[in-house]
Amino acid sequence: MTAVISLNHVAMVFPALQGLGSVKALEDVNFEFRENEFVVALGASGCGKTTLLNVIAGFLPPTSGQVLHKGDPISGPGRDRGVVFQKHALLPWLNVIQNTEFGLKLQGVASAERRIRARENLALVGLSDFENYPIYQLSGGMQQRVGLARALTCDPDMLLMDEPLGALDAFTRENMQELILDVWQKTRKVVFFITHSVEEALFMATRLVVMSPRPGRITHEYKLDFYNQYFESGNARQVKSSAEFIAMREEILSIIYGEERSGLEP
Ligand SMILES: Nc1ncnc2c1ncn2[C@@H]1O[C@H](COP(=O)(O)OP(=O)(O)O)[C@@H](O)[C@H]1O
Numbered sequence: 001m002t003a004v005i006s007l008n009h010v011a012m013v014f015p016a017l018q019g020l021g022s023v024k025a026l027e028d029v030n031f032e033f034r035e036n037e038f039v040v041a042l043g044a045s046g047c048g049k050t051t052l053l054n055v056i057a058g059f060l061p062p063t064s065g066q067v068l069h070k071g072d073p074i075s076g077p078g079r080d081r082g083v084v085f086q087k088h089a090l091l092p093w094l095n096v097i098q099n100t101e102f103g104l105k106l107q108g109v110a111s112a113e114r115r116i117r118a119r120e121n122l123a124l125v126g127l128s129d130f131e132n133y134p135i136y137q138l139s140g141g142m143q144q145r146v147g148l149a150r151a152l153t154c155d156p157d158m159l160l161m162d163e164p165l166g167a168l169d170a171f172t173r174e175n176m177q178e179l180i181l182d183v184w185q186k187t188r189k190v191v192f193f194i195t196h197s198v199e200e201a202l203f204m205a206t207r208l209v210v211m212s213p214r215p216g217r218i219t220h221e222y223k224l225d226f227y228n229q230y231f232e233s234g235n236a237r238q239v240k241s242s243a244e245f246i247a248m249r250e251e252i253l254s255i256i257y258g259e260e261r262s263g264l265e266p
Pocket residue numbers: 014015023024025043044045046047048049050051052216
């Protein structure tokens with residue numbers, strides 16, 4: 001099966017600034033995102049998660065190595081990769097549906113078709129009744145759902161999400177995890193999702209990568225199926241409180257804390 005995105009020996013070094021040394025934000029990252037995968041990257045702050053996402057999005061050219069989309073080198077941002085940011089990046093002077101169809105408008109898609117596609121995706125994220133609302137009247141979770149609908153409306157192959165739930169309260173966050181999994185199950189986009197919540201990572205990932213800092217790299221990889229247990233039972237709390245889930249959570253936490261401690265040694 002061809003990879004949707006392949007990373008070959010990707011490195012990113014930020015040059016030295018104002019007396020500070022250069023930063024190896026990524027070193028020798030090799031990874032393939034395959035069809036239908038929901039890949040979650042987990043790691044302490046500063047381990048290069050956002051840098052990796054920016055390289056895949058095409059916002060940052062890597063210092064060395066290659067990023068391929070279906071075998072072709074990427075040369076910048078593209079419609080095939082939709083981005084959902086931590087804090088929604090919606091346009092406050094446009095309402096919900098105008099924000100959702102904004103990418104299509106930029107692409108020159110005719111207004112009737114834009115509406116149809118935007119409505120389909122607002123329905124997917126449960127916002128059909130809110131299409132004429134101004135953005136400021138929505139809760140944080142709803143704003144993130146508009147961000148997701150907007151990215152989906154351009155029909156990318158892949159969704160890139162950098163801590164999209166990081167600013168939400170715990171209850172909304174859990175609901176959003178389920179909503180995103182449900183949307184993924186329906187659309188089967190390849191997802192790259194960043195979080196620093198171990199529970200969120202374990203619950204959502206088909207494949208989990210753990211990253212560690214200085215230099216930023218992938219140190220562990222797990223194939224998981226807690227998401228599938230959720231699809232089968234419909235009960236997220238039951239999945240997250242199972243003995244198997246808790247054992248895995250503790251294993252991952254000990255890896256992350258172990259790496260943090262070793263990173264602090266002189
Ligand atoms: N534009 C930049 N210039 C210089 N250093 C940067 C830049 N962006 C990120 N870094 C550094 O690269 C490392 C990885 O950052 P980042 O990818 O944001 O980590 P994460 O998202 O995992 O918290 C950090 O040490 C950070 O300070």
